[in-house]
Amino acid sequence: MSDSPPEPIDxxxxxxxxxxxxxxxxGHGAGGRMTQSLISRLFRWxxxxxxxxxxxxxxxxxxxxxxxxxxxDSFVVDPIFFPGGDIGELAVYGTVNDVAMAGAxxxxxxxxxxxxxxxxLTDLTRVVISMRDAARRCDxxxxxxxxxxxxxxxxDKLFITTTGIGVVTHPHTISGSNxxxxxxxxxxxxxxxxxxxxxxxxxxxxxxxxxxxxxANLHPLVCPLVRTFGAGIHAMxxxxxxxxxxxxxxxxxxxxVGIRIQEQAIPILPAVASACGMLGLDPLYVANEGKMxxxxxxxxxxxxxxxxxxxxxGKNAAIIGDVVAGSAGLVSMQTLxxxxxxxxxxxxxxxxxxx
Amino acid sequence: MSDSPPEPIDxxxxxxxxxxxxxxxxGHGAGGRMTQSLISRLFRWxxxxxxxxxxxxxxxxxxxxxxxxxxxDSFVVDPIFFPGGDIGELAVYGTVNDVAMAGAxxxxxxxxxxxxxxxxLTDLTRVVISMRDAARRCDxxxxxxxxxxxxxxxxDKLFITTTGIGVVTHPHTISGSNxxxxxxxxxxxxxxxxxxxxxxxxxxxxxxxxxxxxxANLHPLVCPLVRTFGAGIHAMxxxxxxxxxxxxxxxxxxxxVGIRIQEQAIPILPAVASACGMLGLDPLYVANEGKMxxxxxxxxxxxxxxxxxxxxxGKNAAIIGDVVAGSAGLVSMQTLxxxxxxxxxxxxxxxxxxx
Numbered sequence: 001m002s003d004s005p006p007e008p009i010d011x012x013x014x015x016x017x018x019x020x021x022x023x024x025x026x027g028h029g030a031g032g033r034m035t036q037s038l039i040s041r042l043f044r045w046x047x048x049x050x051x052x053x054x055x056x057x058x059x060x061x062x063x064x065x066x067x068x069x070x071x072x073d074s075f076v077v078d079p080i081f082f083p084g085g086d087i088g089e090l091a092v093y094g095t096v097n098d099v100a101m102a103g104a105x106x107x108x109x110x111x112x113x114x115x116x117x118x119x120x121l122t123d124l125t126r127v128v129i130s131m132r133d134a135a136r137r138c139d140x141x142x143x144x145x146x147x148x149x150x151x152x153x154x155x156d157k158l159f160i161t162t163t164g165i166g167v168v169t170h171p172h173t174i175s176g177s178n179x180x181x182x183x184x185x186x187x188x189x190x191x192x193x194x195x196x197x198x199x200x201x202x203x204x205x206x207x208x209x210x211x212x213x214x215x216a217n218l219h220p221l222v223c224p225l226v227r228t229f230g231a232g233i234h235a236m237x238x239x240x241x242x243x244x245x246x247x248x249x250x251x252x253x254x255x256x257v258g259i260r261i262q263e264q265a266i267p268i269l270p271a272v273a274s275a276c277g278m279l280g281l282d283p284l285y286v287a288n289e290g291k292m293x294x295x296x297x298x299x300x301x302x303x304x305x306x307x308x309x310x311x312x313x314g315k316n317a318a319i320i321g322d323v324v325a326g327s328a329g330l331v332s333m334q335t336l337x338x339x340x341x342x343x344x345x346x347x348x349x350x351x352x353x354x355x
Numbered sequence: 356m357s358d359s360p361p362e363p364i365d366x367x368x369x370x371x372x373x374x375x376x377x378x379x380x381x382g383h384g385a386g387g388r389m390t391q392s393l394i395s396r397l398f399r400w401x402x403x404x405x406x407x408x409x410x411x412x413x414x415x416x417x418x419x420x421x422x423x424x425x426x427x428d429s430f431v432v433d434p435i436f437f438p439g440g441d442i443g444e445l446a447v448y449g450t451v452n453d454v455a456m457a458g459a460x461x462x463x464x465x466x467x468x469x470x471x472x473x474x475x476l477t478d479l480t481r482v483v484i485s486m487r488d489a490a491r492r493c494d495x496x497x498x499x500x501x502x503x504x505x506x507x508x509x510x511d512k513l514f515i516t517t518t519g520i521g522v523v524t525h526p527h528t529i530s531g532s533n534x535x536x537x538x539x540x541x542x543x544x545x546x547x548x549x550x551x552x553x554x555x556x557x558x559x560x561x562x563x564x565x566x567x568x569x570x571a572n573l574h575p576l577v578c579p580l581v582r583t584f585g586a587g588i589h590a591m592x593x594x595x596x597x598x599x600x601x602x603x604x605x606x607x608x609x610x611x612v613g614i615r616i617q618e619q620a621i622p623i624l625p626a627v628a629s630a631c632g633m634l635g636l637d638p639l640y641v642a643n644e645g646k647m648x649x650x651x652x653x654x655x656x657x658x659x660x661x662x663x664x665x666x667x668x669g670k671n672a673a674i675i676g677d678v679v680a681g682s683a684g685l686v687s688m689q690t691l692x693x694x695x696x697x698x699x700x701x702x703x704x705x706x707x708x709x710x
Contacts, residue, residue, distance in 0.1 A: 042480060043500060076503045115383070132402055
């Protein structure tokens with residue numbers, strides 16, 4: 001290795017076109033097209049392996065005779081306390097849900113804290129207690145962690161990175177690359193609540209009816225589904241950053257299929273719809289933290305829906321569309337007026353730092 | 356949950372005494388007494404479980420019939436490129452070494468990036484390539500990750516959090532709580548190089564002889580030791596944040612024993628010793644990223660030392676002291692002049708943000 005300036009490295013074979021003045025922009029972290037490009041062209045290129053290349057939010061990997069589901073996420077939500085939750089609870093649910101989306105049982109969590117100098121100790125304590133309570137609700141154990149402090153102005157209150165480890169005991173492939181033409185698309189409940197709750201707090205807005213984050217542990221909803229319907233469940237993903245639109249596009253691209261959805265089938269609370277309308281935000285792109293999308297075999301869809309609706313977290317679940325062969329990667333939606341429009345991947349973010 | 360301001364939580368049973376004006380300070384992240392207090396009194400209190408309570412840098416936990424070693428660390432080193440390495444390489448070696456210190460074989464790594472808006476893409480690419488190369492050298496696979504971007508002034512170029520997962524196949528307890536009176540303390544090589552390398556770059560200092568970081572993958576050094584000497588190895592830990600002094604104090608406190616070391620036995624490069632002297636830094640407290648301490652059964656110490664010295668990473672290994680019953684938690688050192696002094700845990704940091 002070398003002293004400064006670092007040796008110029010050979011970027012000739014890096015598929016990310018880099019000009020000397022190119023820099024990271026907010027959109028690279030927003031879950032849209034810019035994020036996808038960075039991941040595919042830099043991280044996938046460099047770290048290239050089967051688990052990573054599936055581009056699910058978790059990796060399913062063999063270890064010592066077992067099959068593990070592993071997921072990691074950094075949480076940088078601003079503000080750290082918001083209606084319905086806080087960064088600590090989010091850091092537990094977010095990662096536990098990603099682990100669970102492989103049909104795994106989440107078991108362990110690690111937690112690494114990057115704290116800005118000057119954070120009130122009461123705030124940190126409140127967050128830690130919130131993590132403890134969320135972990136108990138998820139029945140996961142926080143087994144190890146790390147604490148770093150950065151000077152004032154070099155961080156933003158608190159960033160938390162959690163990594164979750166779960167066990168996969170079923171033999172099925174549940175992956176965003178596993179959608180089949182003919183599948184039904186199920187959405188587990190009403191959308192856009194988390195993003196609107198964070199936004200309202202950050203911008204000091206008051207909606208007529210307060211909107212609360214939907215942050216929740218999805219494993220209890222998922223577990224009996226996988227046990228009962230196994231191979232009938234082709235893909236599951238929680239619709240966080242980038243919202244329902246991002247997940248549907250990831251599904252369509254990952255499985256090289258088309259997806260058609262019906263706008264009228266998508267559950268949304270009136271308060272959330274009106275808040276989105278007022279701000280010109282499309283709720284399809286707004287983050288959720290306790291809602292998931294499934295692609296399931298058509299002949300099991302009604303039974304799966306019935307079982308989901310029997311659980312509090314799935315009581316508003318709905319079949320919102322289906323999977324078609326051809327038009328690979330394309331997501332389209334029939335609007336309330338009956339016309340069809342493309343549900344594209346946004347280039348950048350409408351709401352940064354919502355998770 | 357509630358809208359702002361968050362509900363006051365009951366901190367009455369929290370053992371961390373919190374006044375309303377108490378805030379996080381740089382020392383809380385420096386690996387000294389303030390960090391220990393925060394971990395013991397907040398995180399351990401809240402997350403209380405057997406794996407965490409051991410306070411090793413990794414957790415050894417059962418999963419589905421296997422025994423895993425899991426570790427997580429956030430890397431916030433400033434600057435991100437320094438003589439002998441960069442933040443990417445550090446984020447791989449640091450976590451892989453923690454996993455290996457349980458005598459485990461590191462297998463998988465996750466990587467979460469918090470990037471400050473405006474970071475040159477060439478810098479990110481250079482770091483990612485460095486991670487790829489380090490992961491190959493460690494024979495670990497980076498299976499999943501996350502990318503977040505924070506606005507300019509809300510981060511500092513790049514923070515990376517890695518989590519490592521390894522398999523423990525031996526039946527022995529290797530832990531900082533497992534030192535035995537009579538043990539010999541072995542140090543694997545010369546100290547304080549990483550901290551001095553980072554400091555020199557950050558402060559724009561030029562030493563007569565340049566000091567390079569010692570960042571390295573310790574697993575190849577550790578693996579044959581555990582296989583050959585098994586139960587003869589009682590504890591291992593890499594001497595990162597807080598240096599050799601911090602690890603010895605963690606060992607002594609964790610096992611309720613005393614440790615006596617000889618200053619003259621501690622290997623240090625002349626250039627590093629003179630740089631430390633010039634700056635008034637005690638090299639015992641300066642971070643390493645490729646050096647480890649072991650506490651081993653006295654009757655195997657010479658054989659272990661011989662095997663370590665046969666490996667390039669252990670060629671300067673030395674027995675630097677021994678473990679005594681009584682004087683629980685106390686680390687003392689006989690200086691070059693023959694007198695004894697206490698090697699205490701520093702309250703705060705001498706060098707912030709070196710990892």
